[in-house]
Amino acid sequence: MLRCRRRIQSEAPVSDNSIESYVTTINEEYRMSDRIVFGATGLEVSPICFGTWQLSPRFWGEQSKVDVLAAMGAAFDAGINFFDTADAYGDGYAETVLGEFLAGKPRENLVICTKVFNHFNPDASRYPDLSPDHIRHRCDLQLQRLGIETIDLYLLHLFDPLTPLADVAETMDSLKKQGKIRSYGVSNNTVEQLRAQRYFGAYDAVQPCYSLVDTKIESDLLPYCQAENIGVMVYSPMHKGLLTGKYTGSETFGDFRRHLPDFQGERFQAIATAVQSLAPLAKKYDLSIYQLVLSATLMHPGIDVAVVGIKNRAQIDEAAGAMGKTISREDYFAVRKALAVDGASKIRDAGGVKK
Incomplete structure (x- = not known):
């Protein structure tokens, strides 16, 4: 079953700050179907995407390539056809591993997303660079590492304040016309940055950070994206685990989590306790937390x-089970x-009261 993005039509006006205004017309029958139409990109994808950030050693330490490849295979067998990576993950290592998995797989059954942003120096230092020449150069390298002819979804990993937005959009459109990418979008952009980018180009997808303990984008980015398809x-929907x-x-x-406030002291214990309190509710649906x-x-x-x-097959089995x-x-x-x-x-009801 396929679904396109639905636009919310509430029967009664509610506060703009109300999360309920976003879920009024949820249709539980297909909210978690096997395939969806991903906004204006037209890509048919699974609602769960296999991420490869864990293959970035400077964040997560060394991971077993064998285990990750096995997990990719299990994900594909479970109906997950959407895979996300970036040239920044292990300075191309994650793309190389994903390319190994893709070899011999039916390309038409897979949707690949990768990202571009950093200029990598020989000494392993890096700096932002979305200049046209850099984007074109990195795209060619990424296609080679992935072993594919076309990137289904190409994202600007972060916002580059030095490159004119028109130049970036023109470059992305050029790659699209050449058949090197199928669609493009942004990651880690504010709604203001995204709105400005869309003035110059067809940015049809966005990848923001979001979890049920980090819901900032509900106030502006998500409503904007719904309105614009x-x-x-x-x-990080699981808030880094x-x-x-x-x-x-x-x-x-x-x-790297040892440096994050949510994984330290009383804050860490409070969130962990709150998560554990969901066990009875999860059991009600025969689900894990x-x-x-x-x-x-x-x-x-x-x-x-x-x-x-x-990171391994057990994790993808649990995710796919959702x-x-x-x-x-x-x-x-x-x-x-x-x-x-x-x-x-925090949730606000129609009257704007915090609960």
Whole structure:
């Protein structure tokens, strides 16, 4: 079953700040279908996307390539056809690994997204560069690493303040005309930046950070994307693993998370406790906490796809198990309320009252 982005038509006016204004017309029968039409890109994708950020050693440490390749195969077998990567992940390593997986696979059954932004120096330093020459050069390298002729979705990884927006859009349009990319968009842009980019080019997709404890984009970016039929694929929907239900709040981390406030002290323990409190609700639906949170995330009508980072087959089996699962409206808001920890995931009702 395919679905296009639905536009919300509420029977009664509600506050612009109300999350309920975004979920009024949720149709639980196809919110988590096997395939969706991804906004104006026209790409037919699974609502769960296999992310490869975990193959960036400077963030996550060394990961087993064998395990990740096995997980990619399991994802494909489970009906996940959408794979996300970037040249910044391991300075091209993630793209190379994904290219190994793609070799011999039916290309027409897979949708590949990658991103461009950094200029890489020989000493491993990097700096922002979305100049036309750099984009063209990186695109050719990325196609080679991936072993494909066309990138289905090409994203600008971050915003480059030095390159004129018209030049960037012209370059992306040129790559599209050459058949090197099928569609393009942005990642990590504010709604103001996205609106400005779209003045110059057909940016039909966006990849922002979002989780049920980091919902800032609900106030501006998601409504804008719904109005403009821009496909939204959120990354870190499990909040870098914190919403999976496997932490108690006493753990320590050897990767970049040890520097993040949400993984330290009382804040870490409070969120972990809140996540664990979802266990009875997850059991009600015969889901794990991970699957409950992922299902709830994808119920938001402004979110088309959740990009999940996968390190092994067990993780993809759990993520894929959320496809086709839905929860009731009442329980959706119960999840939101439970995760409203210390200002996170605050919900307003039609009267603007925080819950």
